[in-house]
Amino acid sequence: MSLSLVYTMLDSQPAMADLMRSNGKLYVVVGVVILIFLVLFAFLVFLDIRLRKLEKTKGSK
Amino acid sequence: MPFQWSCFRTFGANNLEALRLPIWVKFLAFVTVISCVFLGFIVDVPRLDILNETIRNLFFHVTSWFAMVFLFLLSFIYSIKHLSSGLEMDDRLAKIFTEVGMVFGIAGLVTGMLWAKYTWGAYWVPDPKLNGAAISLLAYLAYVVLRNSFSDPITKGRVSSVYNIFAFVLMLIFIFILPRMTSSLHPGNGGNPAFSSYDLDNTMRLVFYPAIIGWILLGLWISEIKFRMEALQINKTK
Numbered sequence: 001m002s003l004s005l006v007y008t009m010l011d012s013q014p015a016m017a018d019l020m021r022s023n024g025k026l027y028v029v030v031g032v033v034i035l036i037f038l039v040l041f042a043f044l045v046f047l048d049i050r051l052r053k054l055e056k057t058k059g060s061k
Numbered sequence: 062m063p064f065q066w067s068c069f070r071t072f073g074a075n076n077l078e079a080l081r082l083p084i085w086v087k088f089l090a091f092v093t094v095i096s097c098v099f100l101g102f103i104v105d106v107p108r109l110d111i112l113n114e115t116i117r118n119l120f121f122h123v124t125s126w127f128a129m130v131f132l133f134l135l136s137f138i139y140s141i142k143h144l145s146s147g148l149e150m151d152d153r154l155a156k157i158f159t160e161v162g163m164v165f166g167i168a169g170l171v172t173g174m175l176w177a178k179y180t181w182g183a184y185w186v187p188d189p190k191l192n193g194a195a196i197s198l199l200a201y202l203a204y205v206v207l208r209n210s211f212s213d214p215i216t217k218g219r220v221s222s223v224y225n226i227f228a229f230v231l232m233l234i235f236i237f238i239l240p241r242m243t244s245s246l247h248p249g250n251g252g253n254p255a256f257s258s259y260d261l262d263n264t265m266r267l268v269f270y271p272a273i274i275g276w277i278l279l280g281l282w283i284s285e286i287k288f289r290m291e292a293l294q295i296n297k298t299k
Contacts, residue, residue: 014110030102037098041091044282048087051289058296 079150080157080288087282093275097124100268107262111180112248118176119265120272125169126194128276130232132162132284133201137229140222152218153291155225156208159201161284165276166198181246190247193235200228 017026101120109116136158143151173191174184185191204225211217240247 014108015113016108017114026102030099033102034095034099037095041095044286045087047286051286051293054293055289058293 080154080285082281082285086278090275090278090282093271094279097268097272097275101272104264104268106265115176115180116265118172120268122169122172122176124269124272124276125165125172126236127273128280129162129165129169130236131277132158132165132280133229133232136162136225140225143218143222147215147218149214149218152222154288155222156205157284157287157291159204159225161280161287163198163201163205164283165280166194166201170194170198186246188240188246189243190236190240190245193239197228197232197235200231204228 097120101117106114106116136155139151139155139158142148143155173194177186177191178184204221207224208217208221211220
């Protein structure tokens, strides 16, 4: 049994995504999720503007 | 009128302007949801066994359920309003809030299942919290089916409003009361770690509470768009 494994077993800290944080790749995932939410909100704003236009044409009649 | 929301123009609710959100509410929804999604990944969270990094689901899965409960509460209020006022618009608002709430509920159920697969080893376990959530959603599904089964608008409004009040109470019992009375595996129930005073530290609260507000406002925004679409349809058929 390697020494590092023993150290890992003795380590009482619960496992967290420390590796993902240390090499910075976690922020890629954060970026992806933020992008998805931005697109979703952009779609909502688009729907809102479309509806406003439709409502205006209704009102002018 | 017993309930008056400052941002809702509910006066004379039979007109088609009954649900209008000011622009700052939508902006607030955007800012809080985006920033809480970002911070939800970044902030330091307590190191807990079993939960590990999935404690961050609090910012996504739990807020989705909170949005659902809030929308169902609005639906419940508008059903009571409909029974006292008899206005068709109140019943329509109750229906819209239920439908949008169900979207958040289904999102909560599916994200919960994904989490359960990696935490408990199965997508579904016979747990009071899970079964209660599923039963509540089925009860609301029954509301939609029941409401669509009437052609007479007066009967439709009356019967579905009465049922909706029943469904809301049922949801509260099945999601919030029963899982706490028996033992449940779900975090926050039966002594399992979740957002109790011991586990939810102040950093998490700082993100969690704005996230709840943001998701609720997002639900309101979607409801508003749905309402305006239906209002246009009514205008068209007139």
